[in-house]
Amino acid sequence: MNIVLSGDSQVRVMENTVTSTEKSFGQFCTLLAAYTRKTARLRDKADQLVKQLLDFANAEQPELRATVRDFAEDLAKVQDYRQAEVERLETKVVTPLKLYGAQIKHTRAEIKKFKRVRSNEIKQLEKLEKLRQKSPSDRQMISQAETSVQRASVDASRTTHQLEETIDAFQKQKLKDLQKIFLDFVTIEMVFHAKAVEVYSSAFRTLENYDMERDMESVQSTIRSQGGEEEVNEDNSVEEEQVEELRGQDGDPNSSRK
Amino acid sequence: MNIVLSGDSQVRVMENTVTSTEKSFGQFCTLLAAYTRKTARLRDKADQLVKQLLDFANAEQPELRATVRDFAEDLAKVQDYRQAEVERLETKVVTPLKLYGAQIKHTRAEIKKFKRVRSNEIKQLEKLEKLRQKSPSDRQMISQAETSVQRASVDASRTTHQLEETIDAFQKQKLKDLQKIFLDFVTIEMVFHAKAVEVYSSAFRTLENYDMERDMESVQSTIRSQGGEEEVNEDNSVEEEQVEELRGQDGDPNSSRK
Numbered sequence: 268m269n270i271v272l273s274g275d276s277q278v279r280v281m282e283n284t285v286t287s288t289e290k291s292f293g294q295f296c297t298l299l300a301a302y303t304r305k306t307a308r309l310r311d312k313a314d315q316l317v318k319q320l321l322d323f324a325n326a327e328q329p330e331l332r333a334t335v336r337d338f339a340e341d342l343a344k345v346q347d348y349r350q351a352e353v354e355r356l357e358t359k360v361v362t363p364l365k366l367y368g369a370q371i372k373h374t375r376a377e378i379k380k381f382k383r384v385r386s387n388e389i390k391q392l393e394k395l396e397k398l399r400q401k402s403p404s405d406r407q408m409i410s411q412a413e414t415s416v417q418r419a420s421v422d423a424s425r426t427t428h429q430l431e432e433t434i435d436a437f438q439k440q441k442l443k444d445l446q447k448i449f450l451d452f453v454t455i456e457m458v459f460h461a462k463a464v465e466v467y468s469s470a471f472r473t474l475e476n477y478d479m480e481r482d483m484e485s486v487q488s489t490i491r492s493q494g495g496e497e498e499v500n501e502d503n504s505v506e507e508e509q510v511e512e513l514r515g516q517d518g519d520p521n522s523s524r525k
Numbered sequence: 526m527n528i529v530l531s532g533d534s535q536v537r538v539m540e541n542t543v544t545s546t547e548k549s550f551g552q553f554c555t556l557l558a559a560y561t562r563k564t565a566r567l568r569d570k571a572d573q574l575v576k577q578l579l580d581f582a583n584a585e586q587p588e589l590r591a592t593v594r595d596f597a598e599d600l601a602k603v604q605d606y607r608q609a610e611v612e613r614l615e616t617k618v619v620t621p622l623k624l625y626g627a628q629i630k631h632t633r634a635e636i637k638k639f640k641r642v643r644s645n646e647i648k649q650l651e652k653l654e655k656l657r658q659k660s661p662s663d664r665q666m667i668s669q670a671e672t673s674v675q676r677a678s679v680d681a682s683r684t685t686h687q688l689e690e691t692i693d694a695f696q697k698q699k700l701k702d703l704q705k706i707f708l709d710f711v712t713i714e715m716v717f718h719a720k721a722v723e724v725y726s727s728a729f730r731t732l733e734n735y736d737m738e739r740d741m742e743s744v745q746s747t748i749r750s751q752g753g754e755e756e757v758n759e760d761n762s763v764e765e766e767q768v769e770e771l772r773g774q775d776g777d778p779n780s781s782r783k
Contacts, residue, residue, distance in 0.1 A: 302571060308563045316557065
């Protein structure tokens with residue numbers, strides 16, 4: 268019979284819209300979830316760096332120790348903000364994109380319903396057409412078929428209207444949600460980067476104010492009073508004295524012997 | 526003989542310093558290289574997102590297309606800054622830490638040289654001591670040995686002085702380099718985050734100004750003029766007319782028949 272209704276291409280447009288939206292949102296969801304994961308990995312590495320800085324600081328001179336600790340604390344603060352970024356991306360970007368499946372399902376159901384009603388209308392029209400050709404004089408049958416067609420047509424027109432509204436709502440929701448999701452993404456990123464700038468500015472001042480000369484003095488005194496930590500060992504001290512003595516003799520070999 | 530020289534513990538302090546610096550710098554290098562790699566991975570993901578946004582935009586309504594393209598461009602700009610961040614981290618943070626091995630090697634060589642000179646001094650001292658005990662009357666031999674000791678002692682004292690200077694320089698360089706490397710790290714991060722804030726602020730305005738209503742109008746007209754793209758197919762148009770005709774008849778079944 269090959270009857271093509273204008274509604275069929277309307278349905279095709281809608282189906283394509285829903286399918287391509289499903290695909291796009293799916294891809295956005297996958298990519299943004301991966302982006303969030305990579306951000307979490309970066310946070311993990313920076314956390315390790317913080318730990319390593321603190322371990323390192325413990326074995327260093329007082330000034331460097333304080334400086335590196337402060338720096339590590341600032342770096343840790345940035346990671347806290349990054350953690351907040353990761354959580355917000357999950358909640359406000361990835362999850363809404365994931366939940367979009369429900370929206371899609373609802374719209375697909377509406378389209379299916381429309382197709383069912385539509386095919387019923389076509390069936391009734393075909394039945395009426397057949398009757399008119401086979402029994403043009405059977406007024407009662409034709410009248411009954413006409414009523415069925417009328418009923419199916421009213422159904423179809425109501426469903427068409429519903430479908431149009433559903434599609435309108437779907438499109439509107441899609442545009443609105445996309446705008447919202449990307450605005451949220453940008454806001455989350457912006458807040459994180461702004462906080463990072465703030466914390467790194469403080470870290471910069473910390474590192475810049477590091478008083479190296481003071482540490483160098485204490486390093487030099489440590490090295491020159493070498494073995495100071497070994498003074499508890501009396502044998503060593505005695506031996507060192509002996510050596511110093513020997514050396515004293517060497518310094519003036521002629522006067523040193525009796 | 527068990528002679529312990531004060532220099533021995535000095536050497537031990539120095540060796541420990543060099544070893545722990547080598548270890549710390551090695552760990553910092555590994556971690557910061559990993560941090561840089563993770564940053565590059567994040568950039569890769571965001572690049573994919575940019576590509577996906579551009580693909581998506583092409584199939585969308587004019588307003589959304591323009592908005593998403595602008596947003597994608599901003600996102601790409603952030604990745605360009607991230608790429609600069611990655612390159613700078615490589616050049617100014619990871620590479621200097623990697624090259625620190627040379628510094629360490631030089632200092633180790635100095636320590637080795639010091640130990641050699643030191644053990645020669647001890648050898649000469651032991652020789653002299655032996656002579657004094659075995660042949661206390663052999664003035665000439667003792668005098669020769671005393672001269673050797675004196676020479677070795679001058680050598681050792683010069684080398685001790687050199688080593689102290691090397692260690693001072695090493696410590697100073699280490700503190701200076703650490704400060705410089707971490708300052709560079711913080712500066713690179715700060716510049717990147719500041720640029721990101723700037724670009725995302727522009728992206729925020731772009732997304733906020735998106736005129737959804739205008740797209741909705743064109744979406745609605747596309748859906749309602751459904752199948753417009755199929756008008757080239759004459760057969761369809763004819764069939765659609767037939768259906769419209771049939772439907773017209775159904776609308777008023779009693780008056781439609783002749």
